[in-house]
Amino acid sequence: MASPFTDTDDRMLWQRFRQGDEEAFTLLYQRYVRVLYSYGKKLIPDEAVVEDLVQDLFIDLWQSHSRLADAESPRFYLFRSLRRRIHRNGNGRFNEPWDLIDEEFHPVSLPKENEIIESEQTQKQKDELDAWLKSLPGRQYEVMMLRFYQDFSYSQISQILTINEQSVRNLVQRAVSKLRQLTISILTSGLFLFLLK
Numbered sequence: 001m002a003s004p005f006t007d008t009d010d011r012m013l014w015q016r017f018r019q020g021d022e023e024a025f026t027l028l029y030q031r032y033v034r035v036l037y038s039y040g041k042k043l044i045p046d047e048a049v050v051e052d053l054v055q056d057l058f059i060d061l062w063q064s065h066s067r068l069a070d071a072e073s074p075r076f077y078l079f080r081s082l083r084r085r086i087h088r089n090g091n092g093r094f095n096e097p098w099d100l101i102d103e104e105f106h107p108v109s110l111p112k113e114n115e116i117i118e119s120e121q122t123q124k125q126k127d128e129l130d131a132w133l134k135s136l137p138g139r140q141y142e143v144m145m146l147r148f149y150q151d152f153s154y155s156q157i158s159q160i161l162t163i164n165e166q167s168v169r170n171l172v173q174r175a176v177s178k179l180r181q182l183t184i185s186i187l188t189s190g191l192f193l194f195l196l197k
Contacts, residue, residue: 010028010031010073010074010075011070011071011072011073011074013027013028013074014028014070014071014074015070017061017065018065018066018068018070019065019066020065020066025061025062025065028074028078029058032075032078033054033058035150036054036078036079036082037050037051037054039079039082039083039145039150040053040054040082040086042141042142042145043083043086043142044086053082053085053086053089054082056085057078057081057082057085073156076152076156076159076160079146079150079152079160080159080160083160083161132179132182132183133145133179135178135182136175136178136179139171140171140172140174140175140178141175142161143157143168143171143172143175144172144175146160146161147168147172154168154169154172
């Protein structure tokens with residue numbers, strides 16, 4: 001799910017933060033610490049390492065606030081910075097060159113959701129979607145999370161992952177195609193079982 005805050009709100013906070021405003025820094029931290037932690041857990045399984053990397057990111061931001069450039073999208077800047085830290089520290093499943101990773105050998109486990117779902121039907125649908133997404137290869141899963149859960153553009157995702165935009169589009173296309181095939185096979189087998197009754 002995308003951030004409920006607008007880029008304009010974030011940019012104003014970012015500008016205040018760069019000028020040394022502790023309140024603005026605290027607000028940015030509160031807005032993004034959980035979502036960054038959740039994203040990091042999708043890339044590496046060790047929660048303690050993710051927590052340290054996110055905390056170090058914010059500590060470094062505060063220590064270098066006066067030297068930071070203006071950010072068109074602070075949210076984008078934070079995601080890209082965290083992913084670079086994970087890559088630089090040699091953590092996670094995504095440290096090999098993108099063109100050398102075999103998607104079939106890098107499954108990703110979905111994190112537990114923190115939100116309470118209001119109805120059982122919504123929870124069931126969500127569980128089914130999570131299971132389907134979990135079946136995707138690692139790169140496809142990460143691209144789907146960034147595109148549809150975090151609402152990043154193809155261009156932003158290509159910069160976060162340091163791959164070209166067409167590769168991002170191809171990964172999304174493959175993921176959607178795989179999910180569509182899975183849906184059709186589940187519906188077909190369900191119909192078959194129903195007809196056997």
